[in-house]
Amino acid sequence: MRLNCPICGERDRREFYYKGDAVELDRPDPNAGSEAWDDYLHNRDNPAGETRDLWHHESGCGAWLVVTRNTLTHEVLRCELAGANTQ
Amino acid sequence: MAKLIPSPPCAGLLPKTIGSLAIREVDVGPITLIAPFSGGGSATSDVLKAEFGFGFPSPNRALGENPRIAWFGLNQALLMGAACPALPQAACVDQSDGWVIVCLEGAKVQDVLARVVPIDLRAPVFKQGHTARTLVGHMHGAVTRMGDQRFELTAMRSMAATLVHELERAALGVSARSSQ
Structure with missing residues (x-):
């Protein structure tokens, strides 16, 4: 598996660390209520198909990436910076 | 205060020549x-x-x-x-004391690096002045092309011995095969 890091270019999977569902980027409001926070903290989908995950390019540029891939075909559809490139 | 004696990260480990590959430490200063x-x-x-x-x-x-x-x-x-x-x-x-930098030079330098670095370092893709953060063996590091047959590797200073060990193994493997 290879991921196309927007900073470094296409790299081998072993340079990356897998974090989990990219839902972590959508942090609810502190007052959103226990149901929203329960969802955010504990409940994850296990989709057969497109999934958005957070990956860390730990051996490369150190950027956090949102990788969209298909769990059925193993196709990597998109690979984007999770944060803004501040320069 | 006592006068401290500077000790390079690869003291006692480098320089070394294995096959056609010369490995030496680079003191880049601060x-x-x-x-x-x-x-x-x-x-x-x-x-x-x-x-x-x-x-x-x-x-x-x-x-x-x-x-x-x-x-x-x-x-x-x-x-x-x-x-x-x-x-x-x-x-x-x-971070002057944080990194070890070694220079690899020789005709087979790309073959040796191909064993420890998982990116394409061939000249048409990775030209002089190109650098990359990537893996060096099992470590996070950086590789920079300095010339046709010359590269520099950067790794954490505390891993200097591991770096030399990985490079020795790779260079020995390449030189053993090329002498057959």
């Missing part, structure tokens, strides 16, 4: 990590340009010879061989 603050990239680049003639490098690029600057991750670069000027728009950290 090393400073420069990380421009949000929006501070161009101001930082301007100061560097006035001081050294090169600006802040774009991703995967290294500039200058001595002193030089190498991109070192997202919005980060290592300035080597000169004291860091005042950069009000950037975080600057002295």
